[in-house]
Amino acid sequence: MASALSLSPLPYLFLLFIALSSPTSASASAGRIFNASAAQKVSLGLYYESLCPYSANFIVNYIAKIFQNGLFSIIDLNLVPFGNAKIGPSSTIDCQHGPSECLLNTVEACAINIWPDLNEHFTFIYCIESLVLEYNYPQWIKCFEKLGMDPKPIADCYNSGYGKELELRYAAETNTLQPPHEYVPWVVVNGRPLYQDYENFVRYVCEAYNGTTLPEACSDSYLNAMAKEKEASAALKVSYKEEKPRSALKTKMLPSIMRQMHMLFSL
Numbered sequence: 001m002a003s004a005l006s007l008s009p010l011p012y013l014f015l016l017f018i019a020l021s022s023p024t025s026a027s028a029s030a031g032r033i034f035n036a037s038a039a040q041k042v043s044l045g046l047y048y049e050s051l052c053p054y055s056a057n058f059i060v061n062y063i064a065k066i067f068q069n070g071l072f073s074i075i076d077l078n079l080v081p082f083g084n085a086k087i088g089p090s091s092t093i094d095c096q097h098g099p100s101e102c103l104l105n106t107v108e109a110c111a112i113n114i115w116p117d118l119n120e121h122f123t124f125i126y127c128i129e130s131l132v133l134e135y136n137y138p139q140w141i142k143c144f145e146k147l148g149m150d151p152k153p154i155a156d157c158y159n160s161g162y163g164k165e166l167e168l169r170y171a172a173e174t175n176t177l178q179p180p181h182e183y184v185p186w187v188v189v190n191g192r193p194l195y196q197d198y199e200n201f202v203r204y205v206c207e208a209y210n211g212t213t214l215p216e217a218c219s220d221s222y223l224n225a226m227a228k229e230k231e232a233s234a235a236l237k238v239s240y241k242e243e244k245p246r247s248a249l250k251t252k253m254l255p256s257i258m259r260q261m262h263m264l265f266s267l
Helices: 012-021 023-030 053-061 063-069 099-114 118-133 142-147 152-159 162-175 195-208 220-232 247-252 254-265
Strands: 042-048 075-081 186-189
Touching: 042 053, 042 195, 053 063, 053 118, 063 075, 075 099, 075 118, 075 162, 099 118, 099 152, 099 162, 118 142, 152 162, 186 195, 195 220
Parallel strands: 042 075
Antiparallel strands: 042 186
């Protein structure tokens, strides 16, 4: 894996709350905001794993922008937190970045299930993935307090084994992708994988949208600016299936993340 990753200085979490809390605020932040019909919406799938730094970077610094530029109004976003994990005997799950990642994959799967509203579960996942970028993910449990969310439903989902059931469903969805996924983040627009051009997903979404009114994100000026930004950071940003993760990510914080697991058990 290559290149250093940075957390965007823009307050996207705040923008997320503003953009989805009221139509007036959304219009002010995104220019031309509207709600496309379900039939018109473009399917955007993100297959990722919680401790992959490139997945975290894509969520925090790319996907989060859809709530600022109006793209969220024309897409149906599907987050699938399983990634390059493998299913072993007796349905055991082996995650690329170790037990810490398995824990957080399951926590994020539970969040998607418990809070199906995109505003709620994405905000929670954003909080966790921001901590991943800061190498501070053992503090993920503080996201509940920060966002004013009740941790008990997540604890119940995890402790009951339902979270693992959700992960096995995500495993089946990931492992039946055609063509098969090769790495994470794996981004799919209307069933079409974007491969290593995934950071350019906005252009693909705009091309796939068949509605008549386009959001700000589909304007030529916005797309050209995005293209220049991508050219400036051309380094490969993916984690392959068989790639060994950075040892620091996999083992350095394991004792701390395990303590977080016990805290979750005690809720």
